[in-house]
Amino acid sequence: MASTFGRLFRIATWGESHGAGVGVVIDGCPPRLPIRRDEIQAELERRRPGQSKITSRRDEADQVEILSGVEDGLTLGTPIALLVRNADARPGDYEEMKTKFRPSHADFTYQAKYGIRAVAGGGRASARETIGRVAAGAIARTLLTHAAGIEIVAYVKQVCDISAEVDPSAVSRAMVEANIVRCPDAKAASAMIEFIDAIRKAGDSVGGVVEAVARKVPAGLGEPVFDRLEADLGKALLSLPACNGFEVGSGFGGTRLRGSQHNDAFYSDGERVRTRSNRSGGIQGGISNGEDIVVRAAFKPTATVLVPQETVDVDGKPTTLQARGRHDPCVLPRAVPIVEAMLALVLADHWLRQRALVGGTA
DSSP: OOOEEOSSSEEEEEEOTTSSEEEEEEEOOOTTOBOOHHHHHHHHHHHOTTSSTTSOOOOOOOOEEEEESEETTEEOSSOEEEEEEOOOOOGGGGSGGGTBOOTTSSHHHHHHHHSOOOOGGGGGGSGGGHHHHHHHHHHHHHHHHHHHOOEEEEEEEEETTEEOOOOTTTOOHHHHTTSTTOOSOHHHHHHHHHHHHHHHHTTOOOOEEEEEEEESOOTTOBOSSTTOHHHHHHHHHHTSTTEEEEEETTGGGGGGSOHHHHOOOEEEOSSSEEESSOTTTTEETTEEOSSOEEEEEEEOOOSOOSSOEEEEBTTSOEEEEOOOSOOOSOSHHHHHHHHHHHHHHHHHHHHHHHHHHHTSOO
16 A cells, blocks of 8 residues: 655655554654644644534544654654554444445445455545644645745635635635634635535535645746646645545636636746746746645545445445444535645655755755
């Protein structure tokens, strides 16, 4: 099973949803980087279940333990191991799922691939695996901040057909954290919260879109062919549970424009080359151009719902499943810090690659 990500800034996540714990090993982080446990913990607090009425009721504190790679608040340049112990696992909620496949979940495909699966919580297919990504992303964010002043902010752009009006260049973390759905448009946020809560009470689920922006990214990150920056960002976000769509810049909307309308005109502000618009989303030819990097990730509705659904059992016989357990009616609010983490991991990796290419002056 491929559980590693990155080339120079590399991570390997481990653990199952209802096992003893989950975590990550980070390799390739430069030495002497100041790391504070509370900064990692703050990101995990944004991801953890049970934080509001529109998230999973699973009660996990998700307290991170730094096992290696950090001494007196500074990275050693050696592998960093981070652990979060599971405390509120309820494997009994998944007893029926031992023999029945949840529609649109990874139950069937994991069984088909490995001939065995972790039934409780979906094992590695659970969003609980992303704890390691968020913890590692917090360290990657620290590297980017210290090295280049890069800022990353993600937010809920859309829930079902409720869309927010947001200027990616102006949105702040404070605006995002001002409400439980993590949408910086207060009016849209209120409608989203009301809608998600109604879906929760009905035992159903709903999807939407997370948009993210990375600011102050220097020009030159990325590769021109297979490791294009947008390709690695797409892989990073599409590797997230429930994510089934990715856009950068104008995305699919750009297909409705002519080239003369879509092109970003260049100019010089006296210090560097800029573009007057940003339909490229900060990336051209697979390489960052110095403008804000803007991406969007589409998340489908949570597969596990409390509504009875037609399915089959492990012998292929038709049956009905009414799932139990504690699941998010909408993954979007908790996906925001996860999307930020994946952006940070990709940018940290490409920042180190560019620094190595140009002799330490990225």
